[in-house]
Amino acid sequence: MDQVALVVVRAVESGATTTKNIVDATGLSRLKVERALNALEKQKLLFRESKGTWTLGIPAAPTVRQCGSCTLCCKVLEVTDLSKPIDTVCKHIMAGGGCEIYQQRPRQCRSFSCAWLQGHFDDDWFPEKAGIVLHFGLDTLNVQVDIENPERWREEPYFSKLVELSLNGIRVTATRPYATLIIVGENRYLLIGRTIVPDPTLFGTAFVPITIDTFRYWKARSLEHLQRLNERVMEIQRIQQEFGHCTIPEDDDPYPPYRPALLELSKLSGPAPAK
Ligand code: SF4
Ligand code: SF4
Known part of the structure; x- marks a missing residue:
């Protein structure tokens, strides 16, 4: 993927979901942004939602666990098709867990599974308990922290593991280098x-x-x-x-x-x- 496309993907991940927002966020020309958006759409890495907004379409890996009572991603993540901002509990969450519009839930919800659900982390990282949702972006490991406990990622056992993960991600020998991005409300680290x-x-x-x-x-x-x-x-x-x-x-x-x-x-x- 070329550098311009990568910057456009990062802009969408950061919440710039319209073409104008992406141009404003990146400072790139509209022509460059539109070319990158078209190429990313063809590769099915980005999708245009019903309201004309862009969302990431990275295919989720198979899951090996069950969400159980956890609904944290339905709170911390933005769902553009529902106009649901980050850190806002989705109105479709059912008492005790689950989604009341499961069969009709938007593509963003259907294509999402967190890294714990995919079996990558031990049970310290069960999102409901940790207050942290880990999920993979194109070239990032996103660490989305529940705004109700914004310092949780700096505590143990989380911080040491995040340090280890970030060092693995920047190793030149890594098969697929990635950046470790902490997201706490509007703040990113x-x-x-x-x-x-x-x-x-x-x-x-x-x-x-x-x-x-x-x-x-x-x-x-x-x-x-x-x-x-x-x-x-x-x-x-x-x-x-x-x-x-x-x-x-x-x-x-x-x-x-x-x-x-x-x-x-x-x-x-x-x-x-x-x-
Ligand atoms: S954060 Fe993970 S475990 Fe919790 S509901 Fe979302 S996908 Fe399931
Ligand atoms: S629509 Fe369903 S799956 Fe999507 S955020 Fe709301 S509760 Fe979660």
Whole structure:
């Protein structure tokens, strides 16, 4: 998937459900957004709902558990076709669990199953007990926290597991890298190991390790900005390999060539110029 399509998907996941909202949220041209929407619709990764809004159509994996009394996703998630905002109890939840319009429930509800239901987590993560719904996006593990207990994800055993999951997701060797995104009401946090990035942008975050599980990060303001940040990160890593050390710069708007500034900052000498 190209970078523009990824940014459009992230915008929809963040609640921009009309074409205009997506253009406003991303700052991309309407033409680029419409092209990406058409391509995503053809791939059945996005659907246009009856009210003209866009929703994600990532096919849910088979489930191995039963929801039982849990109805947390019917509260914390937005259902655009029902005009149900996030963190609002759906009017169709039945007492004791279940959906009173089960046969006619919207596509968003039909295609959703949380990661616990799919068998990925132990019973500490039963959503009704945890107050957290974990679900997979295209390139994210979404951690949707019940607004009634907004700090729950920072508590144990949840936080340590989320740190482990986020480190797995950013490993270059991961078969399918993913970002770990915490959603608490209107607030979003990207988790990179133990480092919490508030209000991550739709364009991505460049980062380098400081310790085994903490990171220095820079939030990108556009796809071009992300590319420059990532190029500098690669140069930092090359210098670290060569010299065993590179001072991490503070500035967040680098332009090439990156190496001379990094060597100067680190008080290192580059290779002698060729004669
Ligand atoms: S959060 Fe998971 S377990 Fe709870 S109702 Fe939704 S899909 Fe079922
Ligand atoms: S319509 Fe049914 S499945 Fe969908 S959110 Fe409401 S209660 Fe849940």
